[in-house]
Amino acid sequence: MPANILDGKALAKTIREELAVEVVEFIQQHEVVPSLAAVLVGEDPASEVYVRMKRRDCEQVGIHSVMHRLPETTTQDELLKLIGELNTNASIHGILVQLPLPGQINEQAILDAVSPDKDVDSFHPTNVGLMVQGRPRFLPCTPSGVQQLLIREGIETSGKNVVVVGRSEIVGKPLSVMMGLRGPGGDATVTICHSRTKDLPAVTREADILIVAIGKANFVTADMVKPGAVVIDVGVNRTDDGLVGDVDFDAVKEIASQLTPVPGGVGPLTRVMLLVNTLTAARQAQAK
Numbered sequence: 169m170p171a172n173i174l175d176g177k178a179l180a181k182t183i184r185e186e187l188a189v190e191v192v193e194f195i196q197q198h199e200v201v202p203s204l205a206a207v208l209v210g211e212d213p214a215s216e217v218y219v220r221m222k223r224r225d226c227e228q229v230g231i232h233s234v235m236h237r238l239p240e241t242t243t244q245d246e247l248l249k250l251i252g253e254l255n256t257n258a259s260i261h262g263i264l265v266q267l268p269l270p271g272q273i274n275e276q277a278i279l280d281a282v283s284p285d286k287d288v289d290s291f292h293p294t295n296v297g298l299m300v301q302g303r304p305r306f307l308p309c310t311p312s313g314v315q316q317l318l319i320r321e322g323i324e325t326s327g328k329n330v331v332v333v334g335r336s337e338i339v340g341k342p343l344s345v346m347m348g349l350r351g352p353g354g355d356a357t358v359t360i361c362h363s364r365t366k367d368l369p370a371v372t373r374e375a376d377i378l379i380v381a382i383g384k385a386n387f388v389t390a391d392m393v394k395p396g397a398v399v400i401d402v403g404v405n406r407t408d409d410g411l412v413g414d415v416d417f418d419a420v421k422e423i424a425s426q427l428t429p430v431p432g433g434v435g436p437l438t439r440v441m442l443l444v445n446t447l448t449a450a451r452q453a454q455a456k
């Protein structure tokens with residue numbers, strides 16, 4: 169039987185509707201509107217799309233967003249100056265610096281400069297450390313989106329073999345930690361794979377839940393998947409055939425029990441978790 173297709177777009181809409189109610193309550197209680205500053209440097213077409221979508225999402229749930237568009241030639245010092253201003257601006261609760269940044273800018277230096285209290289991407293080392301210790305201030309958006317999908321779709325993770333393909337700072341590394349932590353969406357036995365993994369198909373075939381975030385179109389083929397596995401495709405690859413994931417969707421849907429599509433799977437959940445974190449940041453600022 170073909171896999172059940174997990175509808176991330178519909179789930180993101182449900183979560184946005186829940187959040188819109190929470191935002192109204194927050195505003196009524198504190199007379200403060202949660203606010204996100206979005207920083208986009210350069211003209212990467214995909215980044216432009218993501219930031220536009222993120223700002224539209226904010227609008228839908230009642231979060232205020234402010235856009236800072238900087239030219240491709242922006243220097244690291246110029247960007248650091250803007251981050252410094254946003255850090256001290258009390259009306260801004262969350263700061264999003266869209267990645268990737270142009271080559272002349274050291275990405276880590278910028279992410280380190282964002283105030284950990286406003287770090288709604290959860291990329292700052294302090295927030296990464298808190299997450300690893302199981303006491304997160306924020307959860308990183310894509311891993312958190314994957315975890316919410318598993319929890320809300322009733323997919324058990326406790327005691328399961330989870331294989332994560334890809335060890336990026338944004339997805340693979342934090343997600344592999346999160347799924348091994350205690351609690352909902354966690355308690356799994358996690359294996360993380362990368363370019364040096366020997367006999368990758370043999371490893372991925374052991375997965376009850378296979379999560380692919382390697383950035384290569386159609387990389388995971390049907391022979392790499394255990395029959396009945398849950399397959400989560402985090403890839404977003406722009407090809408001549410349009411937007412495709414890291415998983416060969418048509419072939420793998422005949423093998424897996426549940427599968428996320430691209431588009432319409434993890435991407436919309438990544439965006440909604442940014443909204444969740446922005447409201448959390450506003451709540452934490454009010455509590456201080």
Ligand SMILES: Nc1nc2c(c(=O)[nH]1)N[C@@H](CN(C=O)c1ccc(C(=O)N[C@@H](CCC(=O)O)C(=O)O)cc1)CN2
Binds near residue numbers: 264289310430435
């Ligand atoms: N500051 C950040 N930069 C980047 C992140 C991030 O989490 N924070 N992750 C990726 C890109 N990303 C988030 O910004 C992202 C990727 C995909 C989507 C999405 O909604 N995808 C849609 C399709 C959209 C389209 O038509 O192109 C889908 O999959 O359905 C949202 C956000 C790198 N940078």
